[in-house]
Amino acid sequence: MAGLHTPLCDLFGVRYPIVQTGMGWVSGPRLTAATANAGGLGILASATMSHAELEVAIRRTRELTTEPFGVNLRADAPDVRDRIDLLIRERVRVASFALAPRADLIARLKDAGVVVVPSVGARRHAEKVASWGADAVMVQGGEGGGHTGPVPTTLLLPQVVDAVDIPVIAAGGFYDGRGLVAALAYGAAGVGMGTRFLLTSDSQVPDAVKQLYLRASVTDTVVTDALDGVPQRLLRTPFVDALVRTGRLRRGGRAVRSAAAFRRATGAAWRDLVREGLAMRRAHKLPLEQVLLAANTPMLLRAAMVDGRPDLGVLSTGQVSGLIDDLPSCAELIERIVTQAREVLAGLAGDATGTAPGGAAGGHPAGASTT
Incomplete structure (x- = not known):
């Protein structure tokens, strides 16, 4: 179409x-x-x-x-x-x-x-x-x-x-x-x-982690700046709840350890990490503590998304995870998306002319099911 x-x-x-x-x-x-x-x-x-x-x-x-x-x-x-x-x-x-x-x-x-x-x-x-x-x-x-x-x-x-x-x-x-x-x-x-x-x-992403997403509702996410100083939406877990409650000094210590782990995982040089941090600070006018906290993100995401340890990391997600129930x-x-979209468009066209796709009057958009 x-x-x-x-x-x-x-x-x-x-x-x-x-x-x-x-x-x-x-x-x-x-x-x-x-x-x-x-x-x-x-x-x-x-x-x-x-x-x-x-x-x-x-x-x-x-x-x-x-x-x-x-x-x-x-x-x-x-x-x-x-x-x-x-x-x-x-x-x-x-x-x-x-x-x-x-x-x-x-x-x-x-x-x-x-x-x-x-x-x-x-x-x-x-x-x-x-x-x-x-x-x-x-x-x-x-x-x-x-x-x-x-x-x-x-x-x-x-x-x-x-x-x-x-x-x-x-x-x-x-x-x-x-x-x-x-x-x-x-x-x-x-x-x-x-x-x-x-x-x-x-x-x-490990299947066990996907199951956490599938069990989530639309209210099981949180937007927080506790991870790297900039608001982001995460799946709510005991680890994330604890992170939100943690003071900035303790987060800063975790950030330093995460930066070291990220450097080892990617082979990045410390000078590049420092240069990148300073660039972030200039470009986005972030205070130094937020630049430090940003080092948390890559390794905490890896812990959950790659290693399958949401108890040690974070899961980035949209609220839409609460509407998804399959893989x-x-x-x-x-x-599925294309078929449903075409059915909805056909139904709307039918409504506009007073007929449903099959010719009946007063038709409604088809394909409303998410399955």
């Missing part, structure tokens, strides 16, 4: 306007390739990889799919220019950014034919990156997982759509075909989903 083919499909070279977002320790080659093969845009998360690991991951992803995919970068990483050069050499289709990249980085990628998609949480940020030449923008509302803001998607999305003239990807609270249709109705060109793709059989493959998930 033409209603599901948007400018985003042409921009990325994909069949459906569905994006699997880059999630540290989660979206590796297997999940990224599975999403791409199912017709969406899969995105590798590189922030938790060394440069050498990213190179291997890109090539492994290409072994698993011939479809376009993307790589998520940190604009403030010390070696961001080297990583951009790697994407260009490897002919990666899309570069996404968790933080707004500088104008010169956008220009470098665009000159090489790489599509640039920053993520934003405010209208003014979308306007800024659009003026710098970004090809599209992903806007995440407060329902989303990880670092997030206070404005819900239903209020933030129309603001951004009205403010920029590039394709907008809606993120935060999406998991099914009804959400895709709703995003399109707001003027978005597609949806981005993290938690929904995390909870697939193609995700490398389909990426192919099954995207087929």
